[in-house]
Amino acid sequence: MDLQRIKYFLALAEQLHYWKTAEKVNITQSALTRQIQSLENELGLQLFERNKRNVKLTPAGKFLREKWEVELNELEYIHQFAKQIHLGERGTITIAHPDSISASIMPDILAKITQAFPQLQIKLVQVLYENQLDFLKNYKIDLAITRDITSEQGVKSKKIYHDHLALVVPLEHAFKNFEDLSKESLKAQKFILPTKDEGSSYSEIIQSLFKSYDFVPDVYLHSEFGSTIIALVRKGLGIAILPDSYMHHQSPGLRFIPLPFKTDILINWRADDHNPVLANILKLVFGD
Amino acid sequence: MDLQRIKYFLALAEQLHYWKTAEKVNITQSALTRQIQSLENELGLQLFERNKRNVKLTPAGKFLREKWEVELNELEYIHQFAKQIHLGERGTITIAHPDSISASIMPDILAKITQAFPQLQIKLVQVLYENQLDFLKNYKIDLAITRDITSEQGVKSKKIYHDHLALVVPLEHAFKNFEDLSKESLKAQKFILPTKDEGSSYSEIIQSLFKSYDFVPDVYLHSEFGSTIIALVRKGLGIAILPDSYMHHQSPGLRFIPLPFKTDILINWRADDHNPVLANILKLVFGD
DNA sequence: ATTTATTAATGCGTATTTTGCATTAATGGA
DNA sequence: TCCATTAATGCAAAATACGCATTAATAAAT
Numbered sequence: 074m075d076l077q078r079i080k081y082f083l084a085l086a087e088q089l090h091y092w093k094t095a096e097k098v099n100i101t102q103s104a105l106t107r108q109i110q111s112l113e114n115e116l117g118l119q120l121f122e123r124n125k126r127n128v129k130l131t132p133a134g135k136f137l138r139e140k141w142e143v144e145l146n147e148l149e150y151i152h153q154f155a156k157q158i159h160l161g162e163r164g165t166i167t168i169a170h171p172d173s174i175s176a177s178i179m180p181d182i183l184a185k186i187t188q189a190f191p192q193l194q195i196k197l198v199q200v201l202y203e204n205q206l207d208f209l210k211n212y213k214i215d216l217a218i219t220r221d222i223t224s225e226q227g228v229k230s231k232k233i234y235h236d237h238l239a240l241v242v243p244l245e246h247a248f249k250n251f252e253d254l255s256k257e258s259l260k261a262q263k264f265i266l267p268t269k270d271e272g273s274s275y276s277e278i279i280q281s282l283f284k285s286y287d288f289v290p291d292v293y294l295h296s297e298f299g300s301t302i303i304a305l306v307r308k309g310l311g312i313a314i315l316p317d318s319y320m321h322h323q324s325p326g327l328r329f330i331p332l333p334f335k336t337d338i339l340i341n342w343r344a345d346d347h348n349p350v351l352a353n354i355l356k357l358v359f360g361d
Numbered sequence: 362m363d364l365q366r367i368k369y370f371l372a373l374a375e376q377l378h379y380w381k382t383a384e385k386v387n388i389t390q391s392a393l394t395r396q397i398q399s400l401e402n403e404l405g406l407q408l409f410e411r412n413k414r415n416v417k418l419t420p421a422g423k424f425l426r427e428k429w430e431v432e433l434n435e436l437e438y439i440h441q442f443a444k445q446i447h448l449g450e451r452g453t454i455t456i457a458h459p460d461s462i463s464a465s466i467m468p469d470i471l472a473k474i475t476q477a478f479p480q481l482q483i484k485l486v487q488v489l490y491e492n493q494l495d496f497l498k499n500y501k502i503d504l505a506i507t508r509d510i511t512s513e514q515g516v517k518s519k520k521i522y523h524d525h526l527a528l529v530v531p532l533e534h535a536f537k538n539f540e541d542l543s544k545e546s547l548k549a550q551k552f553i554l555p556t557k558d559e560g561s562s563y564s565e566i567i568q569s570l571f572k573s574y575d576f577v578p579d580v581y582l583h584s585e586f587g588s589t590i591i592a593l594v595r596k597g598l599g600i601a602i603l604p605d606s607y608m609h610h611q612s613p614g615l616r617f618i619p620l621p622f623k624t625d626i627l628i629n630w631r632a633d634d635h636n637p638v639l640a641n642i643l644k645l646v647f648g649d
Numbered sequence: 650a651t652t653t654a655t656t657a658a659t660g661c662g663t664a665t666t667t668t669g670c671a672t673t674a675a676t677g678g679a
Numbered sequence: 680t681c682c683a684t685t686a687a688t689g690c691a692a693a694a695t696a697c698g699c700a701t702t703a704a705t706a707a708a709t
Contacts (some may be wrong), residue, residue, distance in 0.1 A: 076362045101698050106658060108696090116440055118447035122635055123668060125657050125704040133446040133637055140439045144432060151428045152404055158421040159406035347410055348420055379686060383658050394687060396667090413675040413686050 075150070076149050078112045079141050081105060082120060098207060106241050147280040155311045157192065161349030165194040169205055170218040172299045174338060175185065176321040178234055179218075185357050193350060202273060209343060215351055220275040220316075233358055234338040238278065239317040246305045248312070250330055252304040256286045263311040264290045267296045278334050279314055364436070366400045367429050369393060369409060374426040377416045381608050388521065406507070445480065449637030451480040457493055458506040460587045464609040466522055467506075467547060473645050490561060493620060497631060503639055505629040508604075509565040515632050521646055522626040526566065527605040539618055544574045551599035552578045556585045566622050567602055576629040591615065 081098055085105065088094040095105040113120050120134040130138065157163035170179055179197075200208050205217045206225055223230055242248050248258070266279060271279060281288050294311065297303050300322075302313045307326045316336055320329050340358060342351060369386055373393065376382040383390040408422040418426065424617050446449035458467055467485075474481060488496050494513055511518055516546045531535050536546070554567060571578050577633045582599065584590050590608075595614045604624055608617050628646060630639060 074362070074364045078614070092655090101695095102657075102698055103699080108660090111696095116443065118444055123657065126655075126706060131447070132452055132638070133443045136446050137443050139441065140443075144439070146434055148432055151432070155404065155421045155425050155428075156406055159419070160425050164420055212671080267664080350420070380684090388667095389685075390667050391670080391688080398687090399667095411686065412686075414677060416686080 074112070074115055078108050079145060080124050081108045082112055083138060084144070085109060085128070086120070086130055086134065090129075091128065091225065123343065150226065159349060160352035161351075162352040163192045164188050164348065165196060166216060166348070166350050166354060167190060167196040167198060167214045168216040168218065169198050169200040169208065169214045171202075171220060172318045173220075173318045174197060174218065174234075174236075176323075177236075177318040178338065182358060186354060191351075192354060196204055198255050201257045202268075205341070209341060215342065215346065215348065219339055219341060220273075220336050222274050222337070222339060223341060228341050229344045230339050230341045231359065232337050233340050235335050236316045236318045236338065238282065238314050238332045238334040238336060239320070240302065241313040241315050241319070242328050242330065242333060243306060243309050243312075244328055246312065246328065248330060249328070251332065254330075258291050259286055259290070260288055262291065264292045265296065265302050265311040265313045266290070268295045275336055278321070278336055282332065282334055297356075300352055362400070362403055364433065366396050367433060370400055371426060371430060371433070373409070373416070374418055374422065377418075379469045383504065384448060406525065410429060425616070426486055432485050437599050442476065447637060449639075449641035450478050452478045452636065452638040453484060453557060453634070454487060454504060454638050454642060455484040455502045456504040456505065456506065457486050457488040457496065457502045459490075459508060461485060461508075461604045461606045462522075462524075462612075465524075465606045470646060474549055474642060477523060478638075485629075490556075493629070497629060503630065503634065503636065504642065508561075509625055510562050510627060516629050516634045518627050518629045519647065520625050521628050523623050524604045524606045524626065526570065526620045526622040526624060527608070528601050528620060529601045529603050529607070530616050530618065531595060531597050532614050532616055534600065536618055537616070539620065542574070542618075545573055547578070548576055550579065552579070552580045553582045553590050553593050553599040553601045554580050555582065555587075555590070556583045563624055565613065566624055568604065570620065 081094075081100075084098050085091065085094045088097065095102040098105070100108075104349075109120060113157045118133045119131050120137065122129045122131050152289045154163060170293075181194065186195060198214060200214065200217070202219065202221060205214075205219055205221070206223060206228065209217050209228060210225075218233075240248065240254070248254065267276065293307065299315055299319055302315065303319065303322070303324055305311060306313050309326070311355055314332070317329055317331055340355075342355065368390075368557075369382075371380045372386050373379065376385065379390045379393055383393040386393070388396075393576070397408060404425075406421045407419050414540065442451060450534065471483065474483060478560055486502060488502065488505070490507065490509060493502075493507055493509070494511060494516065497504045497505050497516060498513075500516075506521075523584065530534065536542065541646050556571045587603055587607055590603060591607065591610070591612055592600050593599060595612070602620070605619060628643075630643065
């Protein structure tokens with residue numbers, strides 16, 4: 074059954090006149106007659122009571138007119154919706170991101186996305202560094218924003234940003250600026266650092282920082298969670314090294330001392346993910 | 362858009378394999394390929410991600426699969442329903458009938474109808490004799506069961522039953538049987554009769570009854586409503602002449618004395634009413 | 650009662666669309 | 680590197696839809 078036929082039927086049901094209806098829907102009266110006839114045959118019922126003079130809906134015709142009207146509208150809406158999905162204007166995307174950038178880069182990115190595609194559903198999740206790739210490959214997340222460089226097969230990666238490391242100390246701490254740091258002064262400190270992860274570029278940068286001062290830090294606590302580390306530093310339990318993005322969090326009682334070490338922020342996604350939503354978001358993130 | 366195409370799509374969305382799907386829906390793989398292609402063109406979106414080896418739904422395809430499944434089921438249900446309307450198995454019919462037969466013929470008729478067409482909606486109404494034809498012609502009722510013969514243009518009529526007149530008296534009344542009636546005994550009575558209606562065959566029969574005894578009755582009260590008349594008779598306010606169908610009503614305290622006068626019960630309907638429900642009901646009523 | 654105007658149905662030739670067959674081209678696995 | 684699998688495509692045939700002209704039925708006008 075062709076939906077066009079149903080549209081012809083609806084037009085005729087309104088006009089109740091073959092000629093006028095045919096003109097209105099831009100076919101000849103003969104074609105309209107046959108369309109209605111084949112519709113009736115297909116359904117095995119009569120839609121119109123008609124003689125050579127009058128056209129009138131049968132009870133079944135009246136019923137179908139009402140129902141089809143609704144169904145056609147629904148279908149049209151569905152098709153529009155599907156088109157939006159196709160264009161990447163509708164849909165859901167799950168993004169993992171580190172806590173550190175949740176007050177700096179993430180708000181920028183999210184603002185861009187919601188402005189350009191207000192219909193998109195965005196799910197934000199936090200995933201341990203070690204799980205990110207797994208989650209990506211298993212479709213638990215679609216996009217991973219991370220500080221780790223990956224050369225995993227099937228995962229594409231691109232740098233979108235960078236920030237610097239900073240030494241985080243309580244306000245009353247002796248360290249005021251970068252020049253206060255030395256092998257000796259550092260040796261006296263207790264450190265709270267991120268979980269040491271083999272192959273994590275972020276950890277490596279911190280290691281190379283310590284190497285540049287030629288000493289091994291006294292690390293008595295590891296945490297993957299920046300907010301935990303910050304809380305501990307504020308309580309005077311040690312000092313930390315964190316990306317300076319944390320300065321954007323509201324963190325009174327702390328001093329950030331910038332260090333000359335860059336950390337990259339990358340965005341990872343499945344190479345074979347053809348979801349138009351992803352394409353749109355990547356375009357948006359790389360666009361400027 | 363052809364619904365058949367959507368069915369092909371749904372089949373392919375399940376199998377994700379052109380050859381197998383084509384076989385299943387009894388067309389060739391080439392035809393299926395083109396059906397899907399034209400569906401995609403028509404919608405302006407991609408339904409499947411495919412290379413020469415794999416077939417996979419796009420997000421829009423997934424969405425449409427889900428929605429179309431529902432819509433197609435709805436449409437199928439609607440078409441079945443319409444078919445039932447066409448066959449006169451579904452629908453509504455409004456029937457007017459006199460109060461007198463509501464405990465005798467009507468239950469029989471209604472039992473027949475609901476047994477044969479359990480899905481039918483029947484509306485029963487009581488209409489004054491004088492309004493019946495108007496209501497019929499103005500589509501307020503579809504069927505009028507009445508005691509009046511009509512030769513109205515455009516209204517068909519057929520006798521379906523007859524009953525007899527009966528004299529209705531209180532139990533303690535002197536009249537016990539037909540032989541007690543005479544010109545003199547009748548003259549002493551007060552009568553409660555139906556509203557006298559010009560051209561009403563029912564009234565005419567009652568008139569001819571009185572003529573056969575050659576007297577003019579003392580009628581001090583008219584009512585169109587049999588139940589009213591019966592209540593008045595029971596209270597001793599007079600005697601009445603009613604169809605003996607009223608005997609089927611539960612009416613203690615009354616005696617029905619049968620009279621040798623028949624009244625016909627007819628069924629009227631619009632000659633140009635092609636509602637299949639009506640046809641079915643007429644067939645049922647006349648069928649035996 | 651007869652004529653006229655209107656209008657849905659239909660026969661027929663043409664145009665369009667769909668289909669099946671055979672082939673091609675891409676791709677994953679041996 | 681070869682082979683098997685499989686979606687896409689060129690082409691001719693079949694099916695379907697369409698428009699034009701005509702027909703037949705009927706309501707309105709005379």
